[in-house]
Amino acid sequence: MRIALLAPALAAAFLAAPAPAAETRIPDAALAQMGELRTRALADDTGWKVVESLTTEIGPRLAGSEADARAVAWAVAKFHALGFDRVWSEPVTFPKWERRSEHAAVVGAHAQPLAITALGGSVGGTVEAQVVRFPDLAALEAAADGSLAGRIAFVDFQMQAARDGSGYRAGGAVRSRGPSVAIRKGAIGFLMRSAGTDNHRVPHTGITRYDDGLEPVPAAALSIPDADQLARLAARGPVSVRLALDCGWDGQYTSHNVIGQITGRSRPQEVVLIGAHLDSWDLGTGAVDDAAGIGITMAAARLIAQMPRRPARSIRVVAYANEEQGLLGGRAYAQAHADGIALHQLAAESDFGAGRIYAFNTGAPAHARAATAQIAGALAPLGIAYAPDKGGPGPDIIPLAARGVTWAWLAQDGSDYFHLHHTADDTLDKIDPAALAQNVAAYAVFAYLAADAEGDFGSAPKAASPAP
């Protein structure tokens, strides 16, 4: 218990709350074995080997691409090779988006190429027009309707790096909402400063959506140095850009969530759900996004399988299909398992890179707060703080959490995550094997203790589940 870490008022409230009759506890037998598991995990390189294998042998694995199918086959084979007790896959169907070619250039007196990448979901097309720069999305929104007729909107917002990735809220909003706002103002094309924090010529892609009823226009992100350059040129006077994208939606594709399970000792039908997404964007090899998560969770479950005493519940690892284009794998899993909400003890996704985990929490109700704190205590030697008022579900857990599954949150240090996120630079060399092993240790300890808990963490079907 790390009550001492709570703010005094919160600690008082916590201590004053009446203990539920069925307070969840981590049994002493599990706690007694946990130290050995933690130590072994820190010295184990399974996680690294899995990441190396996926990023090298499959490489980029855009949802719906030829590599998507190879990645699914890889995951099935890897789960088997790692000794999982059960391995299966579940279909996930979604529209397929393809990137074929993309070019942009300043035209005219300062002619020069620009490093851009189409936003995921963008339509193709070629436009050449004067650029109108806006410092942020609010400035674009403030433009008069029709005022960008025949122009290319350029939203030049620089997101900020932060350990918790909080800068992405504003940066990602430019990408998700910017094109539709620009279209409403009359723009025939959309450019944005990448939602990123690096200074390399590697533009950041990522999904965008056009609002219903709008006529889509080509939408792309400039690398950070190219956004700097275009801003400097725009400050000198009118500047025109030619944007040529060949990309777009092309039919439906069926991929698969791939699932591996380590069978529990006494309540095998109940699961602690961990996982990560198997797909990646196509520009890099998806090392931090999200081969790292695949490696972390596969390795953690394998280490638990090797323990002399299996936990009571099963450990289930899901390699989700197509997270990147809208949590399609997570939604399909939640729908397929809608009748088993209460069987999912806790659910966590590792999808924020490979930086060290620094904080832990669950969304468990009062009767399982003490057990959450017990797990946090076991994670503390890894440099992980109990953060009882923070956190939330990882992306592919959101649909499950909406149906009533309790989330767990293992917060990774994302200080450099947005240097790499959705870029060509997301490659294996960016991962620190020691930090990856710390992640594996944290997931192993968390999942082992949660799966052996006496009592539950509060997962229960919600009366009114929103549509997945």
Added chain:
Amino acid sequence: MRIALLAPALAAAFLAAPAPAAETRIPDAALAQMGELRTRALADDTGWKVVESLTTEIGPRLAGSEADARAVAWAVAKFHALGFDRVWSEPVTFPKWERRSEHAAVVGAHAQPLAITALGGSVGGTVEAQVVRFPDLAALEAAADGSLAGRIAFVDFQMQAARDGSGYRAGGAVRSRGPSVAIRKGAIGFLMRSAGTDNHRVPHTGITRYDDGLEPVPAAALSIPDADQLARLAARGPVSVRLALDCGWDGQYTSHNVIGQITGRSRPQEVVLIGAHLDSWDLGTGAVDDAAGIGITMAAARLIAQMPRRPARSIRVVAYANEEQGLLGGRAYAQAHADGIALHQLAAESDFGAGRIYAFNTGAPAHARAATAQIAGALAPLGIAYAPDKGGPGPDIIPLAARGVTWAWLAQDGSDYFHLHHTADDTLDKIDPAALAQNVAAYAVFAYLAADAEGDFGSAPKAASPAP
């Protein structure tokens, strides 16, 4: 005088040498003004503004490209705008090389794109073949003739970062000599790990030459992460790559060395020659290579022009054409000024980025060593050490030095130069304005004192000048 810095044996030899009758000295009047010049330079942003202007308004400026002509016009205009007394240009004719498109991909079971760039001077063509990896150039050279028939050679040598750039000797050799060696072994294509020290998906281009009598094959560099990837795949078993380059030589082009001069007070026909190259590779905007040098030397000369007391000799700044493909501008300048060797007091080129200058020397003979040490003393407050046994001419000065012009050496810290060199990442944001100003101060002080020296630095036509 900083004799104390000399090694004891060297110092003894130095002190024992008979002083020439006409020992060169920096006059007290110049030394008295130098401090003010140094201070003003450190606070001046002319260098930064020049770099910003060139990289933004012209951008990439591959020799022979449309942007080459724009860069020449820019340089003429910039010299005038900065108040140079004389501005002129001199023709430089060379073969034109063009890059049109370039793609590479692993084919087969691990299909994935590779980030590559054609080496400058490469022929175009498309080849698909198994890759044979060599850890370094020596290993490729040791392969039996004909042993690579129908294969693509892959030289996977990682150059090392160093303040003085010494790792480039081995790294650059792979690029310059590798393709010819590979052809002799029967290879139908050549791939190399970029001669670079970064970890980004930005391959490093640079000139290569095929030895006479060989049938050229397509030659390209992989980014460092892509070389890592190809090495990992090759370690797993046979791996094939498709390399498709559309590039090549296409006729002759005439560019220009652009020259600006600040007229000397009393011996205007004698010059201290400083400069940098105006061309760049096409992937980045050539900020550290070599807009920085253009900014440093233009700004230094301008600051000297603004001094209340002009130096005795003229300061000449040359913006050399086409350094990148073989010192074409430097050779043309040396040829055009072959009759004026002795009029070139000292010559220096700034062509190693924008890192702080840490060492200084000249190639002057004994009678000007004391004057060299005097200049070094004036540079010491900038953090610059006198290195009397080190240095040599910058690239475009080599042809002049071969004819007898004495070089000066202002050594820049190149620790991160090969992170950027010849890549898309060579952009303005990589330059530290304070470090750039230190460079300007060093060039201004050096050129001012050398141009006012009583006596010469030993430039004299060599009896047998090698062909330029």
